[in-house]
Amino acid sequence: MCGIAGFFYKNGESNIPLGRRLTSMASVLGSRGLDGTGMALYGELPDGHLVLRIHLESNRFNEQAEIDLAISEITSRLEKLVAINNIEYTGNILRVELKEIEHNNDIELMAKITSAIEDSGTELFSIGNSMEIIKDIGPAVELEDYKVTDFQGSHGLTHTRLATESRVDICYSHPFWARPFPDIAVVHNGQLTNHNKLRRSLQRRGYEFSTTNDSEVIAVFIADQLLNGLSLEESLSQSIEKLDGTFTYLISTSDGIGFAKDRFSTKPLIVAENKSFVAMASEEVALHSMISDDTDLYEPTAKAVQTWLR
Amino acid sequence: MASIDCNGLSIKEINQAIRQGLDKDGESIVENPNSRHNLGVGLDQPGRVVFQGSVGYYCGGMLKQCNIEINGNAGWSVASDMQSGTVIVHGNSSAAAGAAMRGGTLIVHGNSGPRTGISQKAGTIVIGKNVDYMSGFVMQRGLMVVCGDTGAAFADSIYEGKLFVLGSTDDLGNDAVITDSTEDDKLTIDDLLSKYKIKGIPQTPNFKKIVSGKKLYNFDKSDFKLWRVAL
Numbered sequence: 096m097c098g099i100a101g102f103f104y105k106n107g108e109s110n111i112p113l114g115r116r117l118t119s120m121a122s123v124l125g126s127r128g129l130d131g132t133g134m135a136l137y138g139e140l141p142d143g144h145l146v147l148r149i150h151l152e153s154n155r156f157n158e159q160a161e162i163d164l165a166i167s168e169i170t171s172r173l174e175k176l177v178a179i180n181n182i183e184y185t186g187n188i189l190r191v192e193l194k195e196i197e198h199n200n201d202i203e204l205m206a207k208i209t210s211a212i213e214d215s216g217t218e219l220f221s222i223g224n225s226m227e228i229i230k231d232i233g234p235a236v237e238l239e240d241y242k243v244t245d246f247q248g249s250h251g252l253t254h255t256r257l258a259t260e261s262r263v264d265i266c267y268s269h270p271f272w273a274r275p276f277p278d279i280a281v282v283h284n285g286q287l288t289n290h291n292k293l294r295r296s297l298q299r300r301g302y303e304f305s306t307t308n309d310s311e312v313i314a315v316f317i318a319d320q321l322l323n324g325l326s327l328e329e330s331l332s333q334s335i336e337k338l339d340g341t342f343t344y345l346i347s348t349s350d351g352i353g354f355a356k357d358r359f360s361t362k363p364l365i366v367a368e369n370k371s372f373v374a375m376a377s378e379e380v381a382l383h384s385m386i387s388d389d390t391d392l393y394e395p396t397a398k399a400v401q402t403w404l405r
Numbered sequence: 406m407a408s409i410d411c412n413g414l415s416i417k418e419i420n421q422a423i424r425q426g427l428d429k430d431g432e433s434i435v436e437n438p439n440s441r442h443n444l445g446v447g448l449d450q451p452g453r454v455v456f457q458g459s460v461g462y463y464c465g466g467m468l469k470q471c472n473i474e475i476n477g478n479a480g481w482s483v484a485s486d487m488q489s490g491t492v493i494v495h496g497n498s499s500a501a502a503g504a505a506m507r508g509g510t511l512i513v514h515g516n517s518g519p520r521t522g523i524s525q526k527a528g529t530i531v532i533g534k535n536v537d538y539m540s541g542f543v544m545q546r547g548l549m550v551v552c553g554d555t556g557a558a559f560a561d562s563i564y565e566g567k568l569f570v571l572g573s574t575d576d577l578g579n580d581a582v583i584t585d586s587t588e589d590d591k592l593t594i595d596d597l598l599s600k601y602k603i604k605g606i607p608q609t610p611n612f613k614k615i616v617s618g619k620k621l622y623n624f625d626k627s628d629f630k631l632w633r634v635a636l
Contacts, residue, residue, distance in 0.1 A: 358557075360519035360538045363481065363499060379459055379478060380440035392478070394499055394518055397538035397556060 096257045098124025099269075099282040099364075100376040101345040101352045103250040103403045109371065113137075114246030116374070116385070117253040121235035123381040128257030131268030132238055133230030135280035135347055138248040140224055143195040144180070145277065147173075148220040148227050149212055150265060151189050165217065172211040176204065186240040187265070188220065188229060202322075205275035209303070218266050218305055223278040225249075225349045230268045249405070252347050254282040260309065267306055270347075273314035274305065278349040281317065283310035284362045284377060285342035293337070313338065317346055331355040331400035345375060353402030360397035367392050373403050408434045416443050427452040427471070440480060445473055448490075465492045468509060481518075484511045487528065493601065500537075503530045506547070512601045519556065522549050525566065533603050541568050541615075542578065550594055550612070552603055560615045564622075569594055569612040579634055582618040590614060 100120040102113060117134050125132075140146065149169060156162045166182065166189060173179060178194035196204070205222055212219045221228035225248075231237040235255065254269035261267045273279035287293075290309035293316060298304070302315050313334065320330035327348060334355055343362035345354045354364060354375060367374045367382045369390040376382050379392070386392060395401065409422045419435065423445055426433030431452040438444055442461035445454055449469040456464070459477030468487045475483070478496035485504040494502075497515035505524045513521075514533040521540035522530045525547045535553035541560040547567075554572035561578020567590070574583070591612075598606055620628055 358538070360500070360556075365499075378440065378461065379480065380461055383439055383459075394497060394516070397519060 096127045097284045098127035098255040098377045098381070099252070099284045099343065099345055100124060100381055101252045101347065101354070101374070103352045103373045105371055105373070105403070107249050107405070108247060112245055113248035113251050114243040117251050118235055118238065118244050119384055120374070120376050120381040121253040121255055124255045124377060125234045127377060128255045129234045130258040130263045131230060131232050131256040131265065132235045132254070133228065133268050133270050134238065134243055134251055134253045135221070135226055135228045135270040136243065136246045136248050136251040137225045137347065137349065138227065138246065142224070143197070145193045145196065145222055145224055146227050147191040147193070147208070147212070147222055148229065149189040149191065150218045150220055151184070151187055168215050169212055169217065172215055173208065176207055176211060187231065188241065190227070200277065202275060205277055209275045213305070219274070221272040221280065222275065226278040226280060226347070228270055228272055228280060230265055230270070232263060232265055250347060250352050252280060252282045252345050252352065260286060261306070267308055269310060271308065271311040271314045273318035274303065276318040279314060279318045279347070281310060281314040281344055281346050283313055283342055283344040285340060285344070285357065287312065287338055287340035287342065289339040310344070313342070313344055321348070327353050327402045327404065328400060331402065335398050335400065351402060351404035353400065354395065355400045356395055356397060358398050365392065365394055408436060411435060411437045411439060411441065416441060419444060420446065423448065423454055424450070427454070442480065459496065468492065478515070484509070487511065514603065516553070525549065529597065531597055531601060531603065533605070535572065539578070544568065548593070550597060552606060562621060563617045565617060568615040570615065571606070571610055571612050574613055574615065577615065579631060580618040580621045581615050584614050584616050586612060586614040
């Protein structure tokens with residue numbers, strides 16, 4: 096079933112942290128799946144700075160020394176490519192902040208960083224100038240270890256997973272990062288039927304995937320459309336023609352968020368919008384704590400796409 | 406009169422309290438339904454239930470005799486499999502409202518989602534505004550009135566029954582045909598719209614009547630193209 100939700104502050108930020116907004120929605124949507132919970136959070140870093148979120152499976156290690164070894168391996172691999180500003184290790188996730196680089200959007204460099212890390216046997220959850228992806232097995236409360244409720248930011252996505260197509264594993268849970276494009280993530284409710292075909296065609300053009308999951312294909316597909324010069328809204332419209340199967344998905348970039356619904360209107364989405372924010376969720380119940388009389392509440396129709404950008 | 410606050414109660418406890426209220430006072434007022442699922446399912450006694458807010462999925466499912474009013478929106482499959490009674494939604498309803506209903510009346514004052522009235526077997530559905538994709542699919546009997554626009558593939562593969570649309574019907578489903586309304590049809594619609602106070606209707610509304618073309622009743626080789634799309 097899966098639950099998806101997104102949040103966008105129209106004026107950038109608010110005194111209610113973004114992380115708290117997303118956590119409240121993810122907690123309620125837990126009824127749609129408790130196999131995994133994840134978030135893509137967009138904060139503020141100065142231009143040129145990048146944050147990496149790397150998954151270290153702590154139960155793979157018997158003692159602290161092994162973790163330290165894995166971290167130093169990742170560090171030395173990264174330092175051949177970029178300079179590191181700061182490293183933190185919480186829960187299962189390593190957060191690496193890089194020193195300023197010249198171009199945020201140097202896709203070739205991002206691809207090099209990705210393979211450098213993943214060749215060491217760990218998975219890179221995300222690279223972003225503003226985006227950080229955090230995900231773990233279990234319900235929303237599991238993300239408390241990462242202090243997500245204090246995360247100040249402008250917009251983000253969350254997902255609660257009911258594993259139907261692949262196993263219960265953090266690497267298969269959402270949000271999916273559009274590797275190697277920084278700052279692009281997707282959460283998806285549904286099943287694609289032509290994802291293998293689409294993945295092969297993207298692989299032929301040089302893209303690499305970390306899973307065989309259908310939702311990861313959506314993220315890369317949209318990033319590729321954006322690279323080709325399409326707007327986010329145009330890319331979403333294009334996806335409705337090209338993706339086969341059932342889907343309602345939310346996409347986020349450094350500029351904002353958007354959604355697309357399949358032609359059969361199979362999967363639910365309710366949008367709540369007022370002058371200060373837009374919140375979207377699979378079920379209205381997840382929006383109750385934040386709507387008031389001035390909030391416009393609606394259900395998008397089949398084939399609908401919409402974006403909110405800054 | 407019984408008033409039930411849903412906060413802190415399980416769905417089972419809420420539904421039991423609704424039944425007790427109906428037994429005792431013939432009425433139950435439900436506060437803070439908070440879009441929770443399975444509220445008022447399987448009620449089978451006369452009386453009135455009012456939800457003071459939005460309800461989640463399957464509200465009023467399999468309803469008999471009872472009259473439900475929802476002062477908010479309804480999630481998936483409101484009033485599905487309804488046998489008799491009425492369900493009135495003052496906001497919008499989501500997918501599959503009134504699915505497979507066998508009797509009774511469903512009124513939605515706002516928009517209704519995809520597959521509204523799918524496999525309707527009897528009874529009446531009135532939607533105050535628009536319906537989404539494939540509403541009225543495989544209707545077998547009954548009446549559906551849409552006062553706004555219809556989504557793609559409206560009234561696809563219907564057997565019997567009548568559908569009336571005030572707004573656009575640009576994309577009708579397979580074997581759905583527009584025909585002339587009778588004086589009786591017009592009276593029935595007038596009665597429904599005034600009884601349930603549907604807003605935004607012009608003085609002399611011109612509803613289009615949609616019925617089955619009955620071409621899919623029996624297989625005919627010359628209609629092969631139609632069958633290929635329908636199946």
